[in-house]
Amino acid sequence: MLLWCVFRRFMGNGGSAINVFLKSVRKYPNNEALVYTPTDKRYTYKELDEEINKAAHWLFSHDIKQGQVISIMLDNSPEFIIFWLAAMKLGVVTSCINTTLKSMSILQSIETVTPSIIIFHAKYRPEFKTVVSQSDPSLKFFEFPDGTTPTRDPTFHQVNFSNQPKTPPPVSWVDSVKVDDIALLIYTSGTTGNPKPAILTNAKISGGSVLLNIVDLKESDRLYCSLPLYHSSPAVLGWGSCFSRGATLILAPKFSASRFIPDCIAHKATAILYIGELCRFLCNTPPSPQDRQHNIRVAVGNGMRPTFGRDSWIGLGFRKCLSFTEVAKGMRTCSIIGNVGRRGLGLLGNLGPLRGEDGFCKPCKVGEVGELVSVIDDKSLTKAFKGYYKDRVGSEKKVLKDVFRKGDKYFRTGDTVWKDADGFVYFSDRIGDTFRWKGENVSTLQVAGVIHAFPGVLEANVYVHTGTLKQKKVEYRNQGFNHSLVNGDVLFWMKPGTNSYVLFTEQERISVIANGLN
Incomplete structure (x- = not known):
C-alpha cells in the first residue's frame, strides 16, 4: 500500500x-x-x-x-x-x-x-x-x-x-x-x-x-x-x-x-x-x-x-x-x-517449488536456500506480470501457481537466495544451467555447444567452480592424440560468433582430456 x-x-x-x-x-x-x-x-x-x-x-x-x-x-x-x-x-x-x-x-x-x-x-x-x-x-x-x-x-x-x-x-x-x-x-x-x-x-x-x-x-x-x-x-x-x-x-x-x-x-x-x-x-x-x-x-x-x-x-x-x-x-x-x-x-521471503503434504510451498528457514519469487496480481499495475513479448509459452514457464493457497500466482526469478538471522538477504546461485558472469546470465549449454563444434571435439562440459575470481571451468575431450587442442585455438574458434561475456580466458583453468587421460 x-x-x-x-x-x-x-x-x-x-x-x-x-x-x-x-x-x-x-x-x-x-x-x-x-x-x-x-x-x-x-x-x-x-x-x-x-x-x-x-x-x-x-x-x-x-x-x-x-x-x-x-x-x-x-x-x-x-x-x-x-x-x-x-x-x-x-x-x-x-x-x-x-x-x-x-x-x-x-x-x-x-x-x-x-x-x-x-x-x-x-x-x-x-x-x-x-x-x-x-x-x-x-x-x-x-x-x-x-x-x-x-x-x-x-x-x-x-x-x-x-x-x-x-x-x-x-x-x-x-x-x-x-x-x-x-x-x-x-x-x-x-x-x-x-x-x-x-x-x-x-x-x-x-x-x-x-x-x-x-x-x-x-x-x-x-x-x-x-x-x-x-x-x-x-x-x-x-x-x-x-x-x-x-x-x-x-x-x-x-x-x-x-x-x-x-x-x-x-x-x-x-x-x-x-x-x-x-x-x-x-x-x-x-x-x-x-x-x-x-x-x-x-x-x-x-x-x-x-x-x-x-x-x-x-x-x-x-x-x-x-x-x-x-x-x-x-x-x-x-x-x-x-x-x-x-x-x-520489506522482506518477501524465500519460496521454492518444493511442496508440503498439503500441496503448498513453505517459506525457507533462516540459512536455507530457496528461489526468490514475487507475487503476481493481474489487477495491479505494479504487480501484474506481462511476461515475454510475443512468447506465451516462455511467459507461462515463469509463473508458479497455487503457491501458498489455491489460485495465487508468483513470478519465478530464477535466482536462489538465503537470509540470515537478521533478515539480510544474500544471492546464492542461478537455477538451471546458467550462471552469472560479468553481469550477464551465461548459458552453459550455449558455451558447450560452440566448443563442441570445434573440429575434433567429442564432448564439452561447462560448469561453475568456486574459490577464485574466475568462476568458469571448461572440460572437453578430443578424438585422440593426433588432434592437438590448444586453448588459444579454441578461443580463436569461439570469438567470431560468441558473445564476448561467455568467453573464458587462457589464464583460467581448462582441462583437456584425450582418450580418457588427463
Whole structure:
C-alpha cells in the first residue's frame, strides 16, 4: 500500500513514464539532467527535452508511430536516453539489444520483436553487415556516428536529427500513452542462451523508480552509472529514478575500476549503482588516497555475495547500501547496510517449488536456500506480470501457481537466495544451467555447444567452480592424440560468433582430456 501511494504521487494524472519526465522538465528546467563523462557533455532537463523532441520528430518522419517497435544497439550515451524517451513520446516501444552480442544473437533479438527500424552505433557495423544480409529486406538499419568510424557505409542509413524542430510533438501523442502500455523490452536469456524480450510497462518503470524513496533521493542528488542501460536496473533504478525527481544521471560509457572513484569525485556523485561483480573489482584495486574523498552517501544495486560485506563498503567510505533484486519486475526485497549495522526492509521471503503434504510451498528457514519469487496480481499495475513479448509459452514457464493457497500466482526469478538471522538477504546461485558472469546470465549449454563444434571435439562440459575470481571451468575431450587442442585455438574458434561475456580466458583453468587421460 505504501509503495502504491508513493507510485501514485509520482505518476500523477499523466499516467505514463514520459509524463513523469515532462513533469520534471517543467519543475526543474535548469537542473542538470545528464552528464556524459568521456566528453563532459551536460544537458539540463530543458535541453535534454529539446533533443528528445528532435529525435521524436525524426522518428515520425520515418513513419514510426504508436504501437510500433524500434530496436537500439547503443552504448551508454546521451543518444541511448534520447531515442528511448523520444520513442515514449510517440507511444513507441524500444527494445534494447545487448551490445556484447554477436551477429547471430543480434539477429535472434531482432526476430523476436519484429522492429520497424534498427539504430546502432557505427562501431557495431561489422556485426550488422552479417545481420542485414539475413534480415527482412524491408527492415531499415540506421547507423549513428560514434566518432571512431570515419567512413560511411552505403549499406546503412545515417541518423541525423539535428535539423528537426525542437518544439514538442503534439500533446495528443503523449496523452495517448497509457500507464499499462509497453515502454521497454529488456532482453534476458534462459538455459539456451537465446535472448528473450521481457516486457516493462510504463507502470513498472515509474513504480520501480520510486523505490529509491527509501534512501530519500532528491533533485540535488547526482547518481553515477557505469552499468549498461540495456539492463533493467540501470534503466529503471538509474535513469528512471533520476528523471522522476529532477536529479542528475552521471553516465559513464562502461565500468572501469580505475576510473570509478575519480569519476565520482570529478562529477560530485552522491549515489552510485552497482552489481556484485562491480564491487568485487572495485575493492580489489590498489588502495588510493582518493578512495574516501568522494561524496557518495548511498550505493544501490543487487547481486552482492555474502563474502562481500559491510566492512568492504565502509573501507570505501560508503555510508549506506541499498540492495534490490528483480526491481523492474516488481520485487520489494531489499536490505540496507548502514553506519551502525544492517537491517532488512520489506522482506518477501524465500519460496521454492518444493511442496508440503498439503500441496503448498513453505517459506525457507533462516540459512536455507530457496528461489526468490514475487507475487503476481493481474489487477495491479505494479504487480501484474506481462511476461515475454510475443512468447506465451516462455511467459507461462515463469509463473508458479497455487503457491501458498489455491489460485495465487508468483513470478519465478530464477535466482536462489538465503537470509540470515537478521533478515539480510544474500544471492546464492542461478537455477538451471546458467550462471552469472560479468553481469550477464551465461548459458552453459550455449558455451558447450560452440566448443563442441570445434573440429575434433567429442564432448564439452561447462560448469561453475568456486574459490577464485574466475568462476568458469571448461572440460572437453578430443578424438585422440593426433588432434592437438590448444586453448588459444579454441578461443580463436569461439570469438567470431560468441558473445564476448561467455568467453573464458587462457589464464583460467581448462582441462583437456584425450582418450580418457588427463
